[in-house]
Amino acid sequence: MPAYKDEKTGKWMVQCYYENWKGERKHKKKRGFQTKKEALEWEREFLNSTSGDMDMAMNAFVEVYFQDKAGELKERSIKNKRYMIEAHLLPYFKDKPMNTITPADIIQWQNTMREKGYSQTYLRMIQNQITALFTHASNIYNLSNNPCKKVKKMGKSEADKLEFWQKEEYDTFIATLEPGSRYYVIFEILFWTGCREGELLALSKQDIDFENNQIHISKTYYRTDRKDIITTPKTEESVRTIEIPEFLKEEIKDYVERLYSLPDHERIFPIVAEAVQHKLKKQCEKAGVKRIRVHVLRHSHVAYLINQGVQPLIIKERLGHKDIKITLNTYGHLYPSQQRQVADMLDAVREKNAPVD
Numbered sequence: 365m366p367a368y369k370d371e372k373t374g375k376w377m378v379q380c381y382y383e384n385w386k387g388e389r390k391h392k393k394k395r396g397f398q399t400k401k402e403a404l405e406w407e408r409e410f411l412n413s414t415s416g417d418m419d420m421a422m423n424a425f426v427e428v429y430f431q432d433k434a435g436e437l438k439e440r441s442i443k444n445k446r447y448m449i450e451a452h453l454l455p456y457f458k459d460k461p462m463n464t465i466t467p468a469d470i471i472q473w474q475n476t477m478r479e480k481g482y483s484q485t486y487l488r489m490i491q492n493q494i495t496a497l498f499t500h501a502s503n504i505y506n507l508s509n510n511p512c513k514k515v516k517k518m519g520k521s522e523a524d525k526l527e528f529w530q531k532e533e534y535d536t537f538i539a540t541l542e543p544g545s546r547y548y549v550i551f552e553i554l555f556w557t558g559c560r561e562g563e564l565l566a567l568s569k570q571d572i573d574f575e576n577n578q579i580h581i582s583k584t585y586y587r588t589d590r591k592d593i594i595t596t597p598k599t600e601e602s603v604r605t606i607e608i609p610e611f612l613k614e615e616i617k618d619y620v621e622r623l624y625s626l627p628d629h630e631r632i633f634p635i636v637a638e639a640v641q642h643k644l645k646k647q648c649e650k651a652g653v654k655r656i657r658v659h660v661l662r663h664s665h666v667a668y669l670i671n672q673g674v675q676p677l678i679i680k681e682r683l684g685h686k687d688i689k690i691t692l693n694t695y696g697h698l699y700p701s702q703q704r705q706v707a708d709m710l711d712a713v714r715e716k717n718a719p720v721d
Contacts, residue, residue, distance in 0.1 A: 367407070368461055371626055373395075376403040377396055409691055422457040425497065426453075429496075429500055431506065445496075448489065449493050456476070462501055462507060464671055477490055478518065479673065483643040485521070495517070527663065528666075529660065529667075537648065538551060544619060549615055552615055553612070554662070558606075558662045560662065562637070564584075569626065571628075579609060580604070581605070581684065582597070601684050604682075604684045641658050
């Protein structure tokens with residue numbers, strides 16, 4: 365149907381009929397356009413999105429993408445992905461039809477992103493968003509040519525140099541905090557378990573098994589739009605039980621016992637992530653150690669375990685990684701090379717089996 369003007373408001377409106385994915389005939393009406401052209405453009409993009417026509421502009425396909433992913437991605441993931449797409453993709457490809465974006469367009473966009481001075485890991489995160497869009501368009505909506513497949517990905521999945529604290533640096537840092545205080549216990553848990561910040565902030569009394577020296581990780585916490593959100597962890601593998609040393613069990617137990625009237629299901633650390641980061645920064649300055657992000661304590665835990673000879677598979681289970689490849693790709697370079705030991709072993713075997721004159 366053509367667009368027409370609402371005489372009462374002076375604005376343009378449009379209505380159209382379409383078939384949804386079930387083949388059902390539906391009616392759609394949209395009001396409030398300033399011009400007839402805007403109304404007709406909206407109608408064209410809407411009909412393209414309902415039919416999965418790859419002639420639709422990227423900004424329209426982004427909405428289709430998030431509709432399709434609504435049951436698959438967590439609310440926080442959708443929010444983060446949408447921010448990156450709107451900040452880094454749509455300013456360049458917003459009105460460009462998906463089936464007209466070429467590998468050359470992707471390369472030019474990549475060069476523009478590189479000029480902004482982002483880190484290699486952040487560039488890879490941005491790259492992953494556009495790759496995900498075109499992969500979905502190809503797999504689900506039969507986009508004939510995926511331009512991302514013909515272009516090398518920008519950025520790196522892991523930083524060139526993994527940042528972490530040595531045990532001595534952590535000891536210097538933790539000495540600036542009062543033993544038994546809230547933040548003392550928080551940083552002790554982070555360093556000695558390697559759990560994620562959100563997992564720590566979601567902990568309740570019922571998650572701590574004091575009899576068996578265990579912490580059960582089954583949820584994560586974050587705050588968005590002034591609301592506290594408790595949800596399932598990052599992956600299925602993130603649901604796990606972490607064995608803790610006796611000294612850490614006692615520290616947690618003493619702290620929890622002072623929370624007299626706190627229900628078992630309530631968070632034992634009712635603060636936000638920004639508060640933890642702020643305290644970390646303040647104490648780093650006081651201790652005179654290099655400043656780090658909270659997540660670096662997780663890396664520091666792993667570095668310490670590797671230094672103690674703990675094998676990658678045990679670390680994978682402790683961290684809740686989805687795949688051993690993630691553990692090895694992230695921390696493999698911290699393991700000392702055993703090539704010399706292999707050569708020495710072969711020498712020893714050869715000498716043992718050598719004939720005696």
